[in-house]
Amino acid sequence: MRNYLRTVITVVWKDIVGEARNKEILTSMLVFSLLVILIFNFALDLDVQAQESVTAGVIWVTFTFAGTLGVNRSMASEREGGCLDGLLLVPVDRSALYVGKALGNLLFLLVIEVIILPIYSVLFNVNMLVPGFLLVVLLGSIGYIAVGTLLAAMSVQARTRDILLPILLFPLTIPILIPAVKASIGYLEGYPGSWIMTWLNVIIVYDLIFTAIAVMLFEYVVEEWS
Amino acid sequence: MEEKPRFLSLLDGITGILFLAAVLLVFFYAPLERSMGAVQKVFYFHVSTAWVGMLGFFVSALMGGMYILSRKKIWDMIGFSSVEISFIFFFIAIVSGSIWARPIWNTWWTWDPRLTTAAVVELIYGAYFLLRQAIDEPQQKARFSAVYAIFGFLSVPLTFVSIRMLRTIHPVVIGAGDPTGGGGFSMTGPMQVTFFFSLFTFSVLFVDVLWHRIRLEKLESMMNKLRLELTS
Numbered sequence: 001m002r003n004y005l006r007t008v009i010t011v012v013w014k015d016i017v018g019e020a021r022n023k024e025i026l027t028s029m030l031v032f033s034l035l036v037i038l039i040f041n042f043a044l045d046l047d048v049q050a051q052e053s054v055t056a057g058v059i060w061v062t063f064t065f066a067g068t069l070g071v072n073r074s075m076a077s078e079r080e081g082g083c084l085d086g087l088l089l090v091p092v093d094r095s096a097l098y099v100g101k102a103l104g105n106l107l108f109l110l111v112i113e114v115i116i117l118p119i120y121s122v123l124f125n126v127n128m129l130v131p132g133f134l135l136v137v138l139l140g141s142i143g144y145i146a147v148g149t150l151l152a153a154m155s156v157q158a159r160t161r162d163i164l165l166p167i168l169l170f171p172l173t174i175p176i177l178i179p180a181v182k183a184s185i186g187y188l189e190g191y192p193g194s195w196i197m198t199w200l201n202v203i204i205v206y207d208l209i210f211t212a213i214a215v216m217l218f219e220y221v222v223e224e225w226s
Numbered sequence: 227m228e229e230k231p232r233f234l235s236l237l238d239g240i241t242g243i244l245f246l247a248a249v250l251l252v253f254f255y256a257p258l259e260r261s262m263g264a265v266q267k268v269f270y271f272h273v274s275t276a277w278v279g280m281l282g283f284f285v286s287a288l289m290g291g292m293y294i295l296s297r298k299k300i301w302d303m304i305g306f307s308s309v310e311i312s313f314i315f316f317f318i319a320i321v322s323g324s325i326w327a328r329p330i331w332n333t334w335w336t337w338d339p340r341l342t343t344a345a346v347v348e349l350i351y352g353a354y355f356l357l358r359q360a361i362d363e364p365q366q367k368a369r370f371s372a373v374y375a376i377f378g379f380l381s382v383p384l385t386f387v388s389i390r391m392l393r394t395i396h397p398v399v400i401g402a403g404d405p406t407g408g409g410g411f412s413m414t415g416p417m418q419v420t421f422f423f424s425l426f427t428f429s430v431l432f433v434d435v436l437w438h439r440i441r442l443e444k445l446e447s448m449m450n451k452l453r454l455e456l457t458s
Contacts, residue, residue, distance in 0.1 A: 154370050159360045159361065160360040161360075168356075174381075174388075175385045178388040178389060205384065209380065210377075220373055
């Protein structure tokens with residue numbers, strides 16, 4: 001067990017150090033998110049009235065797109081650098097590698113979210129620092145990254161790697177996007193707690209089921225890593 | 227050259243007869259629904275094709291699990307073949323549903339939970355084909371499809387639940403307490419007979435087509451092997 005934890009921490013630490021050196025993932029995710037928000041601003045004409053109904057949607061679309069970008073990049077660099085090759089030779093449980101990669105990806109996405117939410121609040125004059133809403137963002141991101149990390153490990157090994165990930169990932173994450181958007185609207189607009197809870201429950205169930213399966217199936221995705 | 231199995235030919239015949247009988251039942255035995263009229267008859271094949279679709283997707287997830295555990299190529303073949311068949315059947319279900327929805331709901335499509343879930347399911351398995359296409363190495367292809375088939379099938383109920391929490395207008399015919407509104411109805415005896423007979427017919431049809439598809443896959447790999455031997 002301690003060995004397992006140490007592997008997880010090592011993988012996360014490796015990702016953080018790598019990111020601190022070249023800042024590739026975070027900068028591209030951040031700029032991309034800002035661009036998406038900018039485009040939405042023009043496309044949806046985000047005035048005060050429109051904002052209320054679409055804020056949650058815009059935020060979640062931004063996070064999903066940025067998440068795909070980050071997850072894809074972090075797996076692609078494993079492949080280019082041959083780092084995972086080395087890690088796979090180490091006699092540790094492979095699921096520990098998955099948990100490490102997923103935590104690293106989650107961390108990057110959370111960093112982006114922490115930066116984007118205040119910016120969005122200032123730009124469009126909405127208060128986003130509602131504790132419940134932040135909880136939804138956290139839970140939604142967990143499920144999204146859990147599935148995304150596993151699918152990215154598959155898609156980077158395929159021929160059409162960059163375009164394949166969103167195609168694989170988006171239809172599978174619809175059950176987390178719908179409740180995440182709904183629960184976000186609930187918190188931002190102050191809907192009753194019981195209404196929000198039903199949506200939160202779906203997110204939690206998704207997180208539990210898909211994290212568990214991803215942990216179990218990861219080793220079949222990376223055997224004979226190419 | 228592998229001969230076509232006798233039983234497969236027999237099954238072809240049985241399927242043909244069953245299908246003919248199902249069509250006859252739908253048009254001549256099942257009574258006309260009181261308020262919807264003839265268009266309601268699409269229901270029998272609509273539900274049956276949707277059922278075959280879900281059955282095949284379930285089979286593919288099951289075969290995915292079997293492949294991962296045993297690494298036998300045959301499980302991958304069955305899994306892929308059933309996705310291919312189910313993809314088509316599910317598409318037929320969506321189209322036939324649209325044909326029914328036009329006069330009853332006055333629209334070809336609404337974003338109702340079942341309809342939306344059906345669309346998402348088609349997208350998931352469309353992605354499944356793209357995934358297979360993008361990988362050359364056969365074992366890797368089989369492993370990845372197995373993993374994706376398991377993920378895909380498990381996400382379907384959650385998709386359905388989350389979309390269902392938005393309002394639904396799709397009629398619930400089976401196990402419904404109050405089949406009113408949105409074109410719901412309760413089945414009379416002959417309707418039930420026709421309905422279950424159609425379900426049975428399409429299940430047999432699925433097995434028959436699946437068998438053919440697996441045989442085709444086997445013949446294809448045999449042909450590739452022979453071609454390699456000839457050229458080397």
